[in-house]
Amino acid sequence: MSRFELTVWGARGSIPAPAAANTRFGSDTSCVELRCGERTILLDAGTGIVPCGRKLYEEKVHDFDVLLTHCHFDHIMGLPFLIPLYKDHVSTRIFAGHFFDATTCRNMVERFMRPPYFPVTPKQFAARIDYRDFRPPEMIELGDGILVRTFRLNHPNGAVGFRVEYAGRSVCYITDTEHEPGRLDRDLCDFVAGAEVMIYDSTYTDDEFERYAGFGHSTWQQGVRICEAGNVASLIISHHDVLRTDEWLEALETEAKARFAGAMVARTGLTLSI
Template identity: 45%
Template sequence: MSFKVKFWGVRGSIATPSSRHIGFGGNTSCVEVKAGGHTIIFDAGTGIRNLGHWLLKRNIKRGSLLLSHTHWDHINGFPFFSPAFKADRHFLIHAGHLIDKGGIGSALASQMAQPFFPVPLEKMGANLESVDFRAGDSFSLAPQIRIRTAPLNHPGGATAYRVEFGGKAMCYVTDTEHVPGRPDQNILGLIEGADLVIYDSTYTDAEFPAHVGWGHSTWQEGVRLCRMAGVRTLAIFHHDPDHEDLFMEALEAEARQLWSGALVARENMRINLL
């Protein structure tokens, strides 16, 4: 029995392959969860490329990809997910925002169609099974793995996830925009008592007013929500591409001073829940 989390991509909006982003990482959103013997992947940003190579090395043949939404930075690594080109692999691909808009399979095929990409989705040899649901639904990935979801405030819609396994719970909550002074009840209900919450912390509170309507939140709001919900650990996530290492180091120090339960997600960081 194990419940482990690894960050393969922690950046928001666009990948940042530069010497000023090495400390925290420049790949966009991708988080791997191992619950028992099941592989769960949150989002398919550029970080999923390295994860795919790792899964091939470990000969992992099955898994579930849970997508928060389908903006570019959360799916543009999918065409480079090497296990998807192997005929003996099987992946369930879940999304909660497209059930009335053509479904997740159609969205992924569109990004790989001409004139956007040279290799069409049908060239992927794996069994890729699309699973569309409505944000707010609950379901199981295995007898002992329960998934709860909630809708998020983001242009075009997005979905937050809670994974419950072995008496522990972790939540993946990105991309979402809060309303100052009005805690999001959907999020509070989902994260209540969780051991780990990965939260959209694109901006600081000082930066937020200039980005209202962009669909993102702040690390300070993440702290406020986690404290209200009795969460054990907050992982500050989805870092703004302009937040270089020196900025992130100062942010990390400020966050730790504000609340000891806060940490800043870095690429290749691992957290063991069981």
């Protein structure tokens, strides 16, 4: 069977959360690595992409794709520190498609990496970088049998969910997004239907949700309801609030597994064979 693996490099939302109470689940923000056969795909470029990039460099992975859900800081702040981008033998394609206006992926990276906010500009990247634009629900063919479906999510300034399909299996990456209380988005359930894994924005619990209306995030319980409606085997609860400690997240994992056997809580280093 073809290799299809997932590794979580960062599971925090909003900002990194380094603290002694957070060592087991990790402190880095959003980044997930997928290996599809010989291909490497990075979902988001939060601070988790920095150690991931070091490992790719050590393993001599000189070609990879980066799919960005959106450009809030927690999803792109690792990009300027992605070591392989400063190596001239590396090739990469960076995709973004959440914009509501004519902004392009290249514009976005150029605007965010420039003085006085940051001393290094993308001109200093030595790698061959191909900035790619798309608009959901456009499909992206990455080649080698890898198909990425895209879905517009409900988030301030926009965000895009991805469904990566390879060798008859699928991983869905659904962050950041806010649901309507008491309602299941049938289109989203159809989008993730039958997938092996869904990684889901679980910033809040159902009990907290009302207080954070309009913040653009969801709950782990909604993730469970979507998995049940879409017949998704495993739910990875992710985008943890900065104040969630290891102890809190471990208790959450016990509670979530009792509710839905396929639930697990994302932590740095979590690796799954799809």
